Structures are given as structure tokens and as C-alpha cells.
Amino acid sequence: MNQNNRPLVEALEYFKERTPVSFHVPGHKHGLLSSLPEGMRQALSYDYTELTGLDDLHEAEGIIQEAESLLSALYKSKRSFFLVNGSTVGNLAMIHAACGIGDTVIVQRNAHKSVFHAIEMTGARPVLLSPPWDMHTRTPGVLTQEQVEKALTAYPQAKAVILTYPTYYGVTGEELEKIIELCHACSIPVLVDEAHGAHFIVSEPFPRSAIELGADIVVHSAHKTLPAMTMGSFLHIRSELISEEKIAYYLQMLQSSSPSYLLMASLDDARAYAASYRESDKRRFMELRSSFIQELKKINHMEIVETDDPLKLLLRYAGHSGFALQAAFESEGIYAELADPYQALLILPLWNRESNPPLKEWKKKMIAAVTNLGKVDDNPAFLDMVTWPDGISVLAIPPYELVNMETEWISIDNAAGRIAAASLIPYPPGIPLMIKGERITEHHIRALSALIEAGARFQGAIHLEDKKLFVLK
Ligand SMILES: Cc1ncc(COP(=O)(O)O)c(C=O)c1O
Numbered sequence: 001m002n003q004n005n006r007p008l009v010e011a012l013e014y015f016k017e018r019t020p021v022s023f024h025v026p027g028h029k030h031g032l033l034s035s036l037p038e039g040m041r042q043a044l045s046y047d048y049t050e051l052t053g054l055d056d057l058h059e060a061e062g063i064i065q066e067a068e069s070l071l072s073a074l075y076k077s078k079r080s081f082f083l084v085n086g087s088t089v090g091n092l093a094m095i096h097a098a099c100g101i102g103d104t105v106i107v108q109r110n111a112h113k114s115v116f117h118a119i120e121m122t123g124a125r126p127v128l129l130s131p132p133w134d135m136h137t138r139t140p141g142v143l144t145q146e147q148v149e150k151a152l153t154a155y156p157q158a159k160a161v162i163l164t165y166p167t168y169y170g171v172t173g174e175e176l177e178k179i180i181e182l183c184h185a186c187s188i189p190v191l192v193d194e195a196h197g198a199h200f201i202v203s204e205p206f207p208r209s210a211i212e213l214g215a216d217i218v219v220h221s222a223h224k225t226l227p228a229m230t231m232g233s234f235l236h237i238r239s240e241l242i243s244e245e246k247i248a249y250y251l252q253m254l255q256s257s258s259p260s261y262l263l264m265a266s267l268d269d270a271r272a273y274a275a276s277y278r279e280s281d282k283r284r285f286m287e288l289r290s291s292f293i294q295e296l297k298k299i300n301h302m303e304i305v306e307t308d309d310p311l312k313l314l315l316r317y318a319g320h321s322g323f324a325l326q327a328a329f330e331s332e333g334i335y336a337e338l339a340d341p342y343q344a345l346l347i348l349p350l351w352n353r354e355s356n357p358p359l360k361e362w363k364k365k366m367i368a369a370v371t372n373l374g375k376v377d378d379n380p381a382f383l384d385m386v387t388w389p390d391g392i393s394v395l396a397i398p399p400y401e402l403v404n405m406e407t408e409w410i411s412i413d414n415a416a417g418r419i420a421a422a423s424l425i426p427y428p429p430g431i432p433l434m435i436k437g438e439r440i441t442e443h444h445i446r447a448l449s450a451l452i453e454a455g456a457r458f459q460g461a462i463h464l465e466d467k468k469l470f471v472l473k
Contacts, residue, residue: 003070005272006067006265030047046262049258067268075236076211081234083219086230089233089251094235095119095122106155108131110140116432119399136305152182154392160191162192163176165192166196168196176210190216193219194210196225198270206310207309216241218235222234285352292348296313311348312348315336323455325343326339328372329365332365402421409468415469416441418471419439430459
């Protein structure tokens with residue numbers, strides 16, 4: 001297959017050239033009725049719908065099928081799907097396809113909230129595996145073979161093992177292939193949220209993709225690390241244990257019946273970008289990355305931490321939280337992906353051989369930013385408390401059983417021992433600190449207090465101003 005082809009992009013171009021008259025949705029009529037600023041309005045001239053020749057995402061047999069076949073050929077899957085509602089919908093669909101009410105699923109504890117939402121929606125019972133704390137990135141890491149083996153022995157009835165690889169911070173570890181083998185030896189499918197690894201397909205120096213390592217279903221946020229529009233994602237299936245039809249069934253149920261063509265075209269383009277990424281592109285990427293790191297190292301008190309994924313860099317500034325560093329960068333127009341108590345996380349562009357970014361100018365802005373921070377001695381004592389003990393745990397009550405139970409708001413100080421009535425999610429990264437149905441421990445409270453003090457933002461059941469949590473009565 002010719003990976004330079006972009007069937008969807010080409011079809012939209014061709015369609016536009018014919019200056020079609022619109023008596024159909026969307027109501028902006030190719031942008032004519034829109035009063036958006038000109039740059040935005042122009043994009044609307046490609047915002048079509050399921051017109052003759054433009055295929056249908058949910059029954060693809062034309063250009064969308066062609067584009068998805070190119071995607072599948074690139075990732076060597078049995079079948080690949082375009083997703084128009086992010087990895088969120090990929091996670092929802094793959095978990096719905098694997099389990100139902102009362103089923104046990106084994107899930108990595110530091111998963112994205114969409115994984116827990118899917119578990120709640122299906123009525124499954126999660127067994128949570130907490131990975132060891134990764135000292136290098138100061139974040140929860142990835143599961144070990146030993147942990148998964150223990151869980152499989154204790155819960156042989158599990159319908160799926162749900163993993164996150166890499167973590168938001170680019171941690172992959174080296175045990176995923178073995179973990180997948182272990183699960184397959186028990187005929188248990190492995191579902192991998194690889195939201196942050198769509199670019200792994202370009203291979204070294206990037207880590208290997210879970211799809212290559214044998215996972216049954218892999219979900220990618222193409223918009224996170226490839227040049228796709230926000231929400232544009234992929235789902236790949238390569239399984240003998242879960243059928244393609246089931247995935248297609250849930251995707252058509254969970255996704256819009258009016259998917260954005262602009263967004264899908266950007267997925268087609270992102271696939272072509274990854275497919276055409278050559279050794280010369282990788283060399284240029286690594287060259288630019290190492291120059292950037294050298295520049296950053298010249299900034300006094302700045303520590304640069306590299307992780308398994310070369311696309312991610314962590315920046316720490318002595319005596320200041322990651323939140324403070326992020327805010328300082330923003331004052332100079334530099335926007336990091338996220339911050340935590342320790343560091344700011346940068347996602348580098350997947351530079352290619354033509355890239356020529358103004359690294360020195362960026363460094364200047366960063367110096368200006370940190371100059372305002374000043375240096376303090378008392379390095380903030382945000383400790384390993386943001387993690388939770390390693391090991392296996394289950395929820396006190398499965399989330400879907402909580403629907404009609406009575407709830408109340410109580411002071412954080414009195415919450416230990418109570419059951420969380422809603423998940424509490426520092427955002428970003430969107431990984432729940434407390435999961436709906438989980439018994440709240442002193443450990444949660446300490447971690448929460450530290451995060452509040454450090455300036456974290458939250459989604460979910462917290463009234464920050466009066467420090468209250470939402471719990472079962
Ligand atoms: C690990 C992980 N999984 C899934 C998601 C959801 O992805 P999306 O924003 O594409 O829906 C995110 C988003 O940040 C994530 O970090």
C-alpha cells in the first residue's frame with residue numbers, strides 16, 4: 001500500500017474544488033454563514049458530512065475504509081479505527097468489548113479517568129494494581145511482571161488486564177512484552193491505553209509500541225504526539241480473544257453519528273506523517289533535542305530529566321514546584337503540557353528533517369521566566385506521598401453500585417475511613433487520586449493536602465475552598 005496516499009485529505013480537496021452547493025448539514029454551509037474570524041472560517045469550508053463519495057465512518061466502504069486500511073497496514077493490526085472522541089472513546093469501547101456487569105478486570109491504578117469511567121459504565125469489578133513509584137520521574141510508574149503474575153493467580157476469572165503504556169511522563173519500563181505473554185498464557189486479553197505512544201511506530205530511538213509487543217487492543221491519541229487535530233485518535237485490534245465486530249459495535253454506539261471530516265482528514269495526514277518518518281527525520285529530531293537540552297542545561301538551577309520516551313522532558317527548578325515553574329514559563333508565552341509538585345512536563349514536537357525551531361530564543365524566554373522566580377532554599381517537601389502503596393487492592397463498593405446510595409460532603413480531615421462517592425482527579429494528568437467506591441485512607445488525605453498546598457487543579461468531588469470531600473453517608 002502506498003503510505004504517501006491520503007485518501008480522505010485528497011477527497012476533501014477534490015470535493016471543495018467542485019464548489020458544491022450545500023443544502024445539507026452542517027448549518028454554516030461550508031463556512032458561508034459563519035462569522036468566525038477568517039482563519040477559523042476557512043477551515044469550515046472543509047467541514048463536510050456523509051455526502052455521496054465521502055463514505056461513512058460507521059459503515060466504511062470507501063475513502064474512510066481506505067484510510068483506515070492504510071492505518072492498519074502501518075501499525076500491523078488486524079483492523080484499525082479512526083476515533084473522533086479521543087482515546088477516551090477508545091478506552092470506553094475496548095473495555096465495553098471485554099467485560100460486563102460483575103466481571104472482574106485487572107487494572108493499573110494510575111490509569112486515565114476514562115478507564116475508570118468505562119469500568120463504571122460496564123458494571124465490572126476492578127482489581128487495582130499500583131505500580132512501584134518511579135524515583136527517576138517522581139511519578140507512579142508501570143507494573144512489573146511479578147505484580148501481574150500475582151494478580152492473575154489471585155483473580156484467574158479476570159476478563160481483561162488493562163494497562164497504561166507509556167505513562168503520561170513517558171515511562172515504559174521493560175516488562176510489557178513478558179506481561180502480555182503471561183496474560184495470554186491464561187487466555188486473558190491485554191488492553192493497552194497507549195494514548196501517549198502513537199509515535200512509537202516510527203521505532204528507535206522511541207520505545208516499542210504495545211501493538212508490536214502483542215497487546216490485543218491498543219488505543220492512541222494521535223492528537224497528542226502526531227500532527228492530528230485535538231480529539232483525533234486511533235484504535236488498533238490484533239486479537240484472537242476480542243472480536244473486531246464487538247469493537248465496531250461499541251464505537252458506533254459511543255461516537256457521534258456526525259463525525260468531523262476535518263478531524264478525520266487530520267488523522268489520515270497524521271498516519272502519513274508517521275509512515276513517511278525516516279532515519280534522516282529521526283537524526284534531525286535527536287540533534288534538535290540534544291541541542292535543546294544543552295541550552296536548557298545552561299540555565300542555572302534547572303534540572304532536565306529524560307524519560308524512556310525521547311519526546312518527553314521534565315524540567316525542575318531548584319526550590320520551586322513544577323506549578324510555579326509552569327506559571328513562570330506562561331508569563332513568557334511558553335506553555336508546558338502539565339506541572340506537578342516537582343516538575344513541568346514538556347512534550348517536544350516530533351521534529352522532522354525540515355524542522356528548524358528557534359531554540360536559542362526559547363532558552364532566552366525560559367531564562368526570563370525563571371529569573372522572576374528567584375531561588376529559595378527550602379526545596380518544597382512534596383514527598384512520595386502523592387503515590388499510594390504498591391500492591392493489589394479492590395474497591396469497597398464497585399462504582400456502578402453507588403448510584404442510589406446516600407452521599408454527603410464532609411471535611412477532608414474527617415474523611416479517612418469513609419468511602420469516596422466520586423472520583424477525585426488532579427487535572428492534568430487526569431489520573432484519579434481517589435476512585436469512586438474506594439475507601440479513603442490517611443495516605444489519600446496526605447497526598448491530597450500536599451497537592452492542594454502545591455497548587456494542583458482538580459476535577460471531581462472536592463470543594464477546594466472549604467476543603468470538603470464527597471463521600472457515602
Ligand atoms: C493516559 C491517557 N489515556 C487516555 C487519555 C484520554 O485521551 P483523549 O484526550 O485523547 O481522549 C489521556 C488524556 O490525557 C491520557 O493521558
